[in-house]
Amino acid sequence: MTFDYDLFVIGGGSGGVRAARIASAEGGAKVALAEEYRMGGTCVIRGCVPKKLMVYASEYPGLIADARAYGWQVQPGAFDWAQFRGQLEVELTRLENAYRGTLKSAGVEVFDMRATVVDAHTVALADGRQVTTKHILIATGGRPFVPDVPGAELAITSNDIFHLAALPKRALVVGGGYIASEFACILKGLGAEVAQYYRGAQILRGFDDEARGLVATAMQANGIAIHCGTDVQRLEQGETGISVVAQDGTVREFDLVMYATGRKPNSAGLGLEPLGVGFGRNGEILVDGWSQTAVPSIYAVGDVTDRINLTPVAIREGHAFADTVFRGLPRQADHDLVASAVFTQPELGTVGLGEEAARAQEPIEVYAASFRPMQSLFAGRQDRVLMKLVVSQASRKVLGCHIVGPGAGEMIQLAAIAVKMGATKEDFDRTVAVHPTISEELVTMRNPVRRD
Known part of the structure; x- marks a missing residue:
């Protein structure tokens, strides 16, 4: 044919x-x-x-x-x-x-x-x-997926935010994933008063618990009001904004409501x-x-x-x-050990297993360092970064690498090469540090903070 x-x-x-x-x-x-x-x-x-x-x-x-x-x-x-x-x-x-x-x-x-x-x-x-x-x-x-709640037509999604006629003074972001968390940080940085509602116990579900906890703490310190265990019951248009009725009965008013509740x-x-x-x-x-x-x-x-x-x-x-x-070159796409970055403030970069997932799989060692980076420390800010390696006790392979801090997305791309190649903790240890950098901590952590 x-x-x-x-x-x-x-x-x-x-x-x-x-x-x-x-x-x-x-x-x-x-x-x-x-x-x-x-x-x-x-x-x-x-x-x-x-x-x-x-x-x-x-x-x-x-x-x-x-x-x-x-x-x-x-x-x-x-x-x-x-x-x-x-x-x-x-x-x-x-x-x-x-x-x-x-x-x-x-x-x-x-x-x-x-x-x-x-x-x-x-x-x-x-x-x-x-x-x-x-x-x-x-x-x-x-x-984008928007739940079927009364007044949902009053909300926007990530598709619409780039076309706003003006930025809001008061914004609510509904959702706890990376898109919701990123836009909460964006709107805050551009001058809005921002709240984030998420029905779960902590934002950024699926990422390493310690890493996402640090991101959430930093977001709150930057003035974003994160309300976990909270969901929207209905939206109502008022004379001065959108009234958001939460499932706990509280009512707050916003100029913009953005849903980022999955795709x-x-x-x-x-x-x-x-x-x-x-x-x-x-x-x-x-x-x-x-x-x-x-x-x-x-x-x-x-x-x-x-x-x-x-x-x-x-x-x-x-x-x-x-x-x-x-092309006569049969191959399948490799979905194993795909690195990713969340462009919150601070950024989160990750590849491989989080501590919790790795522990459920086998005995592990956890190497972690959290500290105030030189650049923002000098400026008087209280920012903290996290460098974390999750290591198999049996094979010594690095099962996961998690970075929270400035440039985390750039750093995790390079770390992912080593993790993908099957680098061991000792391979990291043999690598000479580049000083003074944030990322040098990845090769200078000698003693595990947890071992089980």
Whole structure:
């Protein structure tokens, strides 16, 4: 049978674009890609990139205060949100065009419209056309989830925060994950009075307990009112703001309420259900290690599969798919020991197992150092950093590395190389320290603080 395309990709995010480019430019396939919104997906348009730029913007008040402590005669001025937002849009447009240029250079045909699946080898476009394809790749990502509470329409999500007409004076962030915690810090740094509601016992569930506890303590010290064990019962529009009624009966008023209570895969309405594609409880598309669904010609990568929802993982999955199907280089994406960073203030970087998970697996030793870093100590701030290694007693391998402090995201990238290679505690010990740095503590901790 002759097909119009060898591969049709639905979704123009990082995973879909990588798969399309490799399949076309390096695999010699005839490839098309459909994206109904903006090229670049969640990360580029409404996720990692704009969020990180907002993180940078929100850090300047602290940097200005530190500069004064170091002798610089500077005074903070007002933050011009309109100027920042305009420059942000220019940057996102540049990145989107770069993605389009990459696809064009690779010979990928792009359809700027929604696409759905008709059958195992047919895709329908929003303009009514249908095309045939040997393989279909679903890379439609995810979307924010907002609980069904009365007045939920008064709230925004992370998709909307980059487009606000003005910054709020009083903001509530609902949720305890990394997106909620990051935006609580961002809004606080940009001058808002911020509260964070989370129904669990501590924010950043799933991360090492000691590390997330230090982040929460620092956030509270910076003026963020974290209310754990608290959830929203309803939202009501008042004359001077949004009244938030919590489940404990308390009522507080805010100018903005942002929900960051998890994400759902964008898998509904694509036409996959009647074809026999399997779905998980969260709506994720079920795939095997090759990113293949129960329908042999249909694959899926990225957040829509709800495996590890990180942009670099989606890129690896898309690349592995293209290598396997179109380049004769069969391989699976490696989901083991994936490092990540939470861009709160302070940052949290992590790779491998937290102390609690490691202890449940085998006997361990824990090496940790918490101290006040030189730069902020000189400026009179009370910031603390954490350097932590979780080590197997039996193999001596470093099972987990956790860093809280300035530049934690940058440091964990390098530490992850060693952990991924299977470095032992003694390998770390043999490495000469770089002094004076924060990260030297990773190679100077000699005695475990806990052993069990």
